Amino acid sequence: MNRYNCFDVIFNNHIAQIILNRPEKRNSMTTDFWNEFPEIISKINEDGDIRVIILSSTGPHFCSGLDLSLFQSDLLKINQEQQSKPILLTNYIEILQKALNILQDSRIPVIAAIQGACIGGGLDLVCASDIRLGTKDCHFSILETKLGLVADIGTFPRLVKLIPDGLVRELAFTGRNFNSEEAKLSGFLNDVYPNQKNMLKAAFELAKEISANSPTVVYGCKEAIKFSRDHTTEEGLNWIKMWNSSMFN
Template structure:
């Protein structure tokens, strides 16, 4: 995929409508340096804008998935704690919102985002994986809301998303103590979909799941993601009303007929790609 500059924190491969994003700073435990927070949202939104990407898979390299926020980010923030208090606070608020936007992008893109986790997912990494559609991990994985233990409150999505994913009592315990949360406990509480013996087995399995998603109508899958995200934050009546309005415009027959015909002919269906976002990408679509 063409980019305006080389990525420092990520590697990207694209095959069969699936984009595989890998964190590639294993020697630094894939900590989230300033470039991370810019590259991730730019990358996933560019993939979304293409129109031909149907699933994003995120994995990592090295011993741990990610050690979370790099110390350089805290150092940069600390240097801004000067000047008139109100203006300093307003600037801090904008900085936090910008960090939050990096992970918001995982929810906002049209396609599902699957995360394959191994080793430690610490601090900001919990914020990150909480924003994904589905999570998978290895036996050695552990999760830690580390921020509490370093004197701050997690502020990039963990405390807002986890209460929708696991029981209230558990999220409070994890946040208040900062203790490690094992793969088996995460599986038992429904935070992760599956636990695998090793990373290679996990990646193979997650890619097969991604292939199953990519084989379906991208319009139908995008609609599922939109509706599930919406109903999380709204009442059932409001969500049903939104569903009816969505269907009034989005429910068309070509994909339905193709699915039925393919089933009858015992072949895989072939669906038209979603339209690229020309407002973001212009008239040319980047090639993977």
């Protein structure tokens, strides 16, 4: 796989580890991030040998979200085009949304291993993952609220399906930090570990357990869960019935 500016990618025993590698910038999301991330996920999806993705990062913080200098620069360019400004801004947001949608839509289960701060776009990123593990010091925030923005890359459509509605509203209206204990109690985090080393060890153990199963069955489970979450019980049962029937055809 190609070398990247924002990521290291390691393959080992059916597991792909995608590592955010800009700790000096708190792994903020630059233009390179938005270009490289969907490319990496697409290539992994095409690799029939990979059965689990572990998403992790370097340094004390997982991800500080969208690089503000990038956002301000892009917004300045858009503001200069008064007549087409609404269309350009819509297209800009859509590009960012699609870059994270590809993670949620991946056929491969994604385990996010989170330490330190995970805010703004970083929260959007882990919301698109299937399983979230965190260190004791990890914390989350819908920081966009404090910046005068409505989070628009994926927080609300996903977070409301992961934690109670009232808690989403509180976090959105205040922009406050959401710590590891609260995240575990609400079901947002699957588990919490004392440090990153222990967390990554657990992430790889879980990935190995998942990868021991049929990748087709795991993919079917992922799709069935996603479909059932957004439909009635009857519709979910019908979907699963058709999936299994087609598998044995």
